[in-house]
Amino acid sequence: MNSKPVRIALVDDHALLRNGLASLVTSFEGYEVLFQADNGKDFIAQLEHYPAPDLVLLDITMPEMNGFETADWIKQNLPAVKVLVLSVMDNDSIIISMLKKGARGYILKDSKPAVFRQALDNIRDTGFYINELISNKMLNYVTQESSHTVKETSIISQLSEKEIAFLQMACTEMTYKEIAESMSLSPRTIDGYRDELLKKLNVQSRIGLVTFAIKNGLYKL
CATH class of the missing domain: 3.40.50.2300 (Response regulator)
Incomplete structure (x- = not known):
């Protein structure tokens, strides 16, 4: 205190x-x-x-x-x-x-x-x-607690380059359709990345994904 x-x-x-x-x-x-x-x-x-x-x-x-x-x-x-x-x-x-x-x-x-x-x-x-x-x-x-930080660092190491790229783009104003076009992937594939990351990061929405990315330095403010 x-x-x-x-x-x-x-x-x-x-x-x-x-x-x-x-x-x-x-x-x-x-x-x-x-x-x-x-x-x-x-x-x-x-x-x-x-x-x-x-x-x-x-x-x-x-x-x-x-x-x-x-x-x-x-x-x-x-x-x-x-x-x-x-x-x-x-x-x-x-x-x-x-x-x-x-x-x-x-x-x-x-x-x-x-x-x-x-x-x-x-x-x-x-x-x-x-x-x-x-x-x-x-x-x-x-x-952001110290115990969470260790756990989150471990999770990050298990993410693929494309998952990290998706996370970074999710922090922008781009729609999921625009993210798919930027990554040259189908909207269905992007939906798959989103759903998988929601499970891996234990969050419920795009705001949760953005919060995780910002807290862990995956997106620079």
């Missing part, structure tokens, strides 16, 4: 929700709210008066500078700062895009406080928190 509290910045244009989150964060032992911002531009301006936070709670849909732009700015300028996305959107391409921009976790705004706390704790302790979003429900939590 860290002796110093985790300093958090909240970036969301909905003041009422943001203030509620701030109160919730303050109620958690080991966390403190450093400052709040209405959008990415306001976040950058606040850094003139505050030190960089340890963690940013980031909304996606905001005026002037949205979550995509803000996450990208943080990745380029404050690489040590971790980002947890809080959004109402559970679209696969949006989640993948935020992961590629450096987000360490992604949860829905209607998540229960216990899930929110777990996300904060996982990011603090292991650096990562991603939950599978299927049928708008959170099903599985993927956390």
Whole structure:
């Protein structure tokens, strides 16, 4: 457990929700709210008066500078700062895009406080928190623990070059049909790679595949 509290910045244009989150964060032992911002531009301006936070709670849909732009700015300028996305959107391409921009976790705004706390704790302790979003429900939590790392390294060594290539392409905006064309393979073969990797990696969706690839350095952010 860290002796110093985790300093958090909240970036969301909905003041009422943001203030509620701030109160919730303050109620958690080991966390403190450093400052709040209405959008990415306001976040950058606040850094003139505050030190960089340890963690940013980031909304996606905001005026002037949205979550995509803000996450990208943080990745380029404050690489040590971790980002947890809080959004109402559970679209696969949006989640993948935020992961590629450096987000360490992604949860829905209607998540229960216990899930929110777990996300904060996982990011603090292991650096990562991603939950599978299927049928708008959170099903599985993927956390980066040392025991998992050894197991995952062993799994990677058993993957073929084409499976790794498929994993890397799955991290892009390409559809499965486009991946098949790029790899000069039939869509049925690509579906086979996907289904086999879902079993091997013990995940349930494309988001799970992307998370595994990013965590294990198979796709460079």
